[in-house]
Amino acid sequence: MPFTAEFAxxxxxxxxxxxxRLGPGELAPYSRDATPLFSAEPDAVxxxxxxxxxxxxxxxxxxxxxxxxxxxxxxxxxxxTVPVDGGVVLVLTRLNRILEISDGxxxxxxxxxxxxxxxxxxxxxxGLRYVPDPGSRxxxxxxxxxxxxxxxxxxxxxxxxxxxxxxxxxxxxxxxxIRTGGRLWKDVAGYDLTRLLTGSEGxxxxxxxxxxxxxxxxxGGGTGVAYFTSLEAACGAVAAIIESGVLxxxxxxxxxxxxxxxxxxxxxxxxxxxxxLLLFGDDGPAEAVAENIDRxxxxxxxxxxxxxxxxxxxxxxxxxxxxxxxxxxALSRLGSLTILEDxxxxxxxxxxxxxxxxxxxxxxxxxxxxxGHAGDGNLHPTCVLDPGDTGAVERAHKxxxxxxxxxxxxGGTITGEHGVGAAKLPYLLDRLxxxxxxxxxxxxxxxxxxxILNPGKLGS
Amino acid sequence: MPFTAEFAxxxxxxxxxxxxRLGPGELAPYSRDATPLFSAEPDAVxxxxxxxxxxxxxxxxxxxxxxxxxxxxxxxxxxxTVPVDGGVVLVLTRLNRILEISDGxxxxxxxxxxxxxxxxxxxxxxGLRYVPDPGSRxxxxxxxxxxxxxxxxxxxxxxxxxxxxxxxxxxxxxxxxIRTGGRLWKDVAGYDLTRLLTGSEGxxxxxxxxxxxxxxxxxGGGTGVAYFTSLEAACGAVAAIIESGVLxxxxxxxxxxxxxxxxxxxxxxxxxxxxxLLLFGDDGPAEAVAENIDRxxxxxxxxxxxxxxxxxxxxxxxxxxxxxxxxxxALSRLGSLTILEDxxxxxxxxxxxxxxxxxxxxxxxxxxxxxGHAGDGNLHPTCVLDPGDTGAVERAHKxxxxxxxxxxxxGGTITGEHGVGAAKLPYLLDRLxxxxxxxxxxxxxxxxxxxILNPGKLGS
Numbered sequence: 062m063p064f065t066a067e068f069a070x071x072x073x074x075x076x077x078x079x080x081x082r083l084g085p086g087e088l089a090p091y092s093r094d095a096t097p098l099f100s101a102e103p104d105a106v107x108x109x110x111x112x113x114x115x116x117x118x119x120x121x122x123x124x125x126x127x128x129x130x131x132x133x134x135x136x137x138x139x140x141x142t143v144p145v146d147g148g149v150v151l152v153l154t155r156l157n158r159i160l161e162i163s164d165g166x167x168x169x170x171x172x173x174x175x176x177x178x179x180x181x182x183x184x185x186x187x188g189l190r191y192v193p194d195p196g197s198r199x200x201x202x203x204x205x206x207x208x209x210x211x212x213x214x215x216x217x218x219x220x221x222x223x224x225x226x227x228x229x230x231x232x233x234x235x236x237x238x239i240r241t242g243g244r245l246w247k248d249v250a251g252y253d254l255t256r257l258l259t260g261s262e263g264x265x266x267x268x269x270x271x272x273x274x275x276x277x278x279x280x281g282g283g284t285g286v287a288y289f290t291s292l293e294a295a296c297g298a299v300a301a302i303i304e305s306g307v308l309x310x311x312x313x314x315x316x317x318x319x320x321x322x323x324x325x326x327x328x329x330x331x332x333x334x335x336x337x338l339l340l341f342g343d344d345g346p347a348e349a350v351a352e353n354i355d356r357x358x359x360x361x362x363x364x365x366x367x368x369x370x371x372x373x374x375x376x377x378x379x380x381x382x383x384x385x386x387x388x389x390x391a392l393s394r395l396g397s398l399t400i401l402e403d404x405x406x407x408x409x410x411x412x413x414x415x416x417x418x419x420x421x422x423x424x425x426x427x428x429x430x431x432x433g434h435a436g437d438g439n440l441h442p443t444c445v446l447d448p449g450d451t452g453a454v455e456r457a458h459k460x461x462x463x464x465x466x467x468x469x470x471x472g473g474t475i476t477g478e479h480g481v482g483a484a485k486l487p488y489l490l491d492r493l494x495x496x497x498x499x500x501x502x503x504x505x506x507x508x509x510x511x512x513i514l515n516p517g518k519l520g521s
Numbered sequence: 522m523p524f525t526a527e528f529a530x531x532x533x534x535x536x537x538x539x540x541x542r543l544g545p546g547e548l549a550p551y552s553r554d555a556t557p558l559f560s561a562e563p564d565a566v567x568x569x570x571x572x573x574x575x576x577x578x579x580x581x582x583x584x585x586x587x588x589x590x591x592x593x594x595x596x597x598x599x600x601x602t603v604p605v606d607g608g609v610v611l612v613l614t615r616l617n618r619i620l621e622i623s624d625g626x627x628x629x630x631x632x633x634x635x636x637x638x639x640x641x642x643x644x645x646x647x648g649l650r651y652v653p654d655p656g657s658r659x660x661x662x663x664x665x666x667x668x669x670x671x672x673x674x675x676x677x678x679x680x681x682x683x684x685x686x687x688x689x690x691x692x693x694x695x696x697x698x699i700r701t702g703g704r705l706w707k708d709v710a711g712y713d714l715t716r717l718l719t720g721s722e723g724x725x726x727x728x729x730x731x732x733x734x735x736x737x738x739x740x741g742g743g744t745g746v747a748y749f750t751s752l753e754a755a756c757g758a759v760a761a762i763i764e765s766g767v768l769x770x771x772x773x774x775x776x777x778x779x780x781x782x783x784x785x786x787x788x789x790x791x792x793x794x795x796x797x798l799l800l801f802g803d804d805g806p807a808e809a810v811a812e813n814i815d816r817x818x819x820x821x822x823x824x825x826x827x828x829x830x831x832x833x834x835x836x837x838x839x840x841x842x843x844x845x846x847x848x849x850x851a852l853s854r855l856g857s858l859t860i861l862e863d864x865x866x867x868x869x870x871x872x873x874x875x876x877x878x879x880x881x882x883x884x885x886x887x888x889x890x891x892x893g894h895a896g897d898g899n900l901h902p903t904c905v906l907d908p909g910d911t912g913a914v915e916r917a918h919k920x921x922x923x924x925x926x927x928x929x930x931x932g933g934t935i936t937g938e939h940g941v942g943a944a945k946l947p948y949l950l951d952r953l954x955x956x957x958x959x960x961x962x963x964x965x966x967x968x969x970x971x972x973i974l975n976p977g978k979l980g981s
Contacts, residue, residue, distance in 0.1 A: 250934045308627075473703075
């Protein structure tokens with residue numbers, strides 16, 4: 062059944078008129094997320110106030126076969142929250158409370174709409190840390206981060222979001238409210254639904270509460286930067302660092318094109334003659350950090366670094382980190398359309414992968430620069446272009462298709478931390494094969510018999 | 522269709538006569554695992570040599586609706602590998618090669634039948650560590666550990682098996698061979714099948730290869746032991762340690778009854794006047810470890826420890842750890858039947874839970890002592906009795922039912938690291954509720970339409 066006026070009345074009865082949007086001007090902002098070139102208008106937007114309202118909306122939608130697309134801040138980069146089949150966008154930002162932070166149990170219980178940064182700051186005030194730190198953390202929500210299993214800069218040493226989710230409250234598309242896991246570090250009673258929902262991109266259930274693990278905040282930290290003549294040399298240093306027995310908390314790279322763009326944008330005093338910049342950092346007890354930073358610096362020198370700079374204090378560390386944080390805005394200003402991807406390869410294939418990306422860019426006459434997480438092989442090839450240039454947009458689509466194929470050929474994947482969404486669904490078959498895609502669909506059906514939850518995405 | 526002679530012939534054609542067992546004397550060892558009181562004879566035992574043979578066996582079994590129970594070393598403690606409905610036990614111990622250890626990528630690729638200790642030692646020789654260290658690691662296999670998401674002593678600081686599985690090769694009950702994840706620290710292309718299979722207790726697919734993460738071996742370590750007048754006092758120290766910002770690699774406890782049993786058994790010089798023993802350890806860079814061990818020791822003293830001893834060297838550290846390792850054998854010799862459980866509660870409820878266990882034991886006139894992982898609230902209440910005393914066996918079953926109920930009441934779970942198996946399936950509904958149990962069954966059906974894989978366990 063399509064969306065009807067009666068259906069809208071039912072929605073209003075559930076969430077209240079003030080939490081329902083139906084007017085075209087009100088719907089437009091929810092027709093897109095942070096992914097360029099994807100847009101589709103929903104029929105309604107609802108802002109439920111608790112799990113019971115979410116349950117009532119989903120039950121109604123299942124009865125009437127109306128699509129429901131859960132959404133947090135809408136900072137998704139793979140069109141994971143674009144309502145490609147219309148229907149209802151279910152926005153969880155009213156559920157934005159930190160319900161509890163327990164020092165004794167090292168955990169927080171939060172509603173899904175709280176931003177990751179809010180949670181991080183609240184933990185920090187208690188001497189604790191919420192580890193996941195995706196680049197979007199100032200705006201993105203904990204629920205959205207869990208739905209995409211967000212990564213960030215600390216993946217190699219600390220793991221990603223899934224490692225920090227202890228328990229979830231979730232509403233199934235048929236309306237049942239379930240609680241998975243809990244406040245426990247060890248719990249193997251049943252299939253691991255906590256992890257299955259983490260990274261399921263809002264296609265299996267709607268998260269209404271999360272219990273996440275915190276860790277004691279590290280007492281010290283250190284940061285440094287090294288320039289290399291080439292990305293190959295930088296990757297040699299990465300291998301040497303890891304083989305020396307150090308797992309740095311941060312190990313980020315910028316390719317030649319990124320370094321130049323950042324320097325032109327932010328005038329940080331970066332060496333624009335360098336072929337690559339490596340940013341490294343560690344945290345923990347002060348002596349251990351100092352020793353690790355020293356070992357990393359020496360490994361860079363031994364691998365032919367042009368220059369190595371260690372930050373003396375927090376201020377200079379922040380200045381070094383600025384180069385990485387500026388990468389995306391610095392590149393974005395070079396064109397009015399920015400496509401940011403996150404193909405990932407095994408760490409030793411990183412330089413080779415960036416070489417392939419450069420070849421692909423050149424062949425398609427595109428400007429693609431790459432930065433990313435050298436520690437875990439997670440690359441962010443970033444294409445800047447003019448959306449009016451339809452030829453370039455078409456070439457960019459082709460180029461990214463070739464980039465995903467290359468990543469798979471090198472033993473990698475089409476997405477390390479952003480998700481599949483609508484944008485990368487066409488490439489999923491190449492990554493997983495037909496047997497696994499068929500299995501994903503059967504799992505999807507086990508949760509969502511009417512296929513109402515975020516259709517056109519994972520599991521479709 | 523029941524198991525027939527023709528079916529046996531087909532099995533022989535697939536794995537070869539020399540890898541098929543059909544005689545009663547040959548089947549008996551596979552009628553039980555390490556769980557007391559559970560036993561059921563299979564119709565056949567097969568030892569496949571590769572994933573293709575596993576696939577052929579499963580396809581055949583699905584066609585003929587014959588149960589297949591995957592098995593590693595058979596050290597399971599919840600009857601997870603007992604063939605309760607007969608059929609074929611599929612033993613994976615021939616698949617016991619370490620295929621690769623990569624220093625550069627910090628990973629190992631192994632077949633499922635390799636023992637965890639073999640992998641650990643191979644990693645150690647390369648200066649690396651495979652972190653999961655379940656108590657069974659000398660005999661249990663990596664495949665079995667993944668199938669149960671095995672825990673161990675390092676859970677709080679390092680997490681459990683699931684945190685170290687990067688990728689799996691698995692055979693679906695319908696015969697398809699799939700590969701989940703890979704060599705990547707970040708990969709969100711698709712639902713997290715790697716984690717869904719981890720802990721699925723051989724009910725969704727048969728694992729035929731695993732890629733696991735390794736970490737650099739810590740350069741130093743330290744160990745200490747503290748005695749307290751009561752378990753409450755010991756738990757107070759645990760809280761103080763964690764609130765001081767230390768996450769110890771090891772934090773184990775023995776209750777009064779365990780301390781006495783261990784001392785009577787092993788004459789280690791333990792203080793038998795103590796109400797509880799706390800064993801603590803940390804690893805990492807030497808200075809940081811020394812500082813942490815010192816802070817832990819001081820926290821114990823501040824919380825009223827009777828005595829704190831720090832190990833000076835590896836030998837004395839091993840001597841301290843012996844107390845924990847001896848707990849199970851020391852208790853087992855007190856009766857000819859030992860039932861070891863692993864109810865788990867949030868860390869602050871640990872002393873309360875042990876108190877409840879003591880009350881339950883007294884009420885049922887049973888000898889139940891408890892040791893376990895204080896850091897993650899994972900208890901191992903251990904009941905020793907005489908199997909000929911049918912009254913006591915019945916009372917023990919009742920007592921463990923009450924223990925599981927108590928754990929759930931305190932916000933805990935029926936199993937922290939051993940699994941559900943056949944032994945705890947009756948309690949799963951209380952832990953998860955009917956909606957979640959129904960969902961597990963639908964997930965099971967998505968993998969195993971003919972319900973042939975390890976029936977009578979998780980998902981049944």
